[in-house]
Amino acid sequence: MPAGRKSECEVCQWQSLFRKRLAINVKGFSSERIAGLFIQFGEWLLSRSGANKAALSINGHYRFFRTVDASWDAIPSYEQLLRHFGAAGLRKAENPMRFLTETGVVTVSAQLRDRHTELRRIAEILLEPTDSWSAQLLSEYVYVLKARMEQGDTNLRSVRLAARAAANLLKSAQLKLGALPTQKTLESFWRRSPGQVAAVTGFIGHLNKRHGLELQVKPDARWLCQARRQKAERELVAMLSEIADDDFERRWIVKGLAYFHDVARASRRKLVFQSQEYRGVAGYSVTYEEKILWVPSASSYQYGDHSSRVISTLRRNP
Structure with missing residues (x-):
């Protein structure tokens, strides 16, 4: 044992600190089931990370379990966790989620995670327009896309890509209230973003049908x-x-x-x-x-x- 440590070695010191912090955190739960699960998680973390890392990180992991304790009296389904924390929030809680998965408490669904991520991205795209008119045009188009998705004619990723192209076109056009894109503004967009020509064709077709326009859907090759x-x-x-x-x-x-x-x-x-x-x-x-x-x-x-x-x-x- 190195000099100056009295009767406790470094490993024992970190283990003692970890146990102390774990005991203090457990008192913060109102649900006995969550408290018991947190103790199990602590032992799992100690065996996986070692006393040093476990002692330094246990307080941060407590926040995830405390949020679960405040919202439910037991660990909810993955879908509920995803709805509450979001995919990004669950990624931040990597160790708690790994523990819950390995112990069979939660079953992760990649399909649900991807769906939630795409929906979040679409919601963010819908918030991008800085004027109400462009926001209305974009919202109308996304509504049509989602209706097509419900019928099985497209998927969520395609909806997001089409919405992205439409939002970019509207941003480029800088429309006044009640105005609609012209062939000139469309060609200007094509020229600046030739890689989005295919993705924006659906929106142009929607504008032609909904608002009686006669815009050229695609430029010639x-x-x-x-x-x-x-x-x-x-x-x-x-x-x-x-x-x-x-x-x-x-x-x-x-x-x-x-x-x-x-x-x-x-x-x-x-x-x-x-x-x-x-x-x-x-x-x-x-x-x-x-x-x-x-x-x-x-x-x-x-x-x-x-x-x-x-x-x-x-x-x-x-």
């Missing part, structure tokens, strides 16, 4: 291809003014693949590349789906007002 390329160019130019970090090189190559080779959503983690000059221009040789593609490096561009022109020139003359 050539227009969309050009819009994607222009967006990729803007993103490359914006990166030229960034301060390079450890991930800059991979992010640059992903954007470069999208602009120079029309490769959408390349994975940064799976990139295989090496530095290689081409016609005297610094760049990277990239292996993508068994093809060798070349992307110029950020250092090969002129920084300043002409960056966009230089990038466009390199695309025309790779």
Whole structure:
């Protein structure tokens, strides 16, 4: 035993502190069943984490059990816990939930958890519009989507993705009270967010049907291809003014693949590349789906007002 510890070693000291805190916390419960379960949890935590971590964390875990004690006199079903704490709240209570699951007190349902998460995200999207008119248009559309879901024509994730695209369009349009999106505002949205063209078609169709509009639901393929390329160019130019970090090189190559080779959503983690000059221009040789593609490096561009022109020139003359 190290000097200065008198008659108690370090392990015994932490165990004593843990027992003291556990005994104090148990007195805070009104339900004997919850109190007994908390004592079982304490022993489980002690065996899993050791006396040190258990002593330091037991007070924090007490708050979860105290909330359960205040709301129910026994551990409720997973669905009730999910409704009360939310998926994020249950993730924070990782150890109590693991204990309840391992001991068979609670049966976790991944399906219920995913459903609750999607519903929460949809509710958050519905709160995004800053004006009542846009909020009304979005709410009407989500109501229609949920009715389709009840009929089995779509699922909750698709409802959330469609609602997200609709909210983004309404934010971009900045509608005045009673006004509706025009083809011009729609094309502006397409140009800025070509990746959401498919997701927003349902909302445009809904507006046409509900409000008697005749908006073009989708742009033609050539227009969309050009819009994607222009967006990729803007993103490359914006990166030229960034301060390079450890991930800059991979992010640059992903954007470069999208602009120079029309490769959408390349994975940064799976990139295989090496530095290689081409016609005297610094760049990277990239292996993508068994093809060798070349992307110029950020250092090969002129920084300043002409960056966009230089990038466009390199695309025309790779």
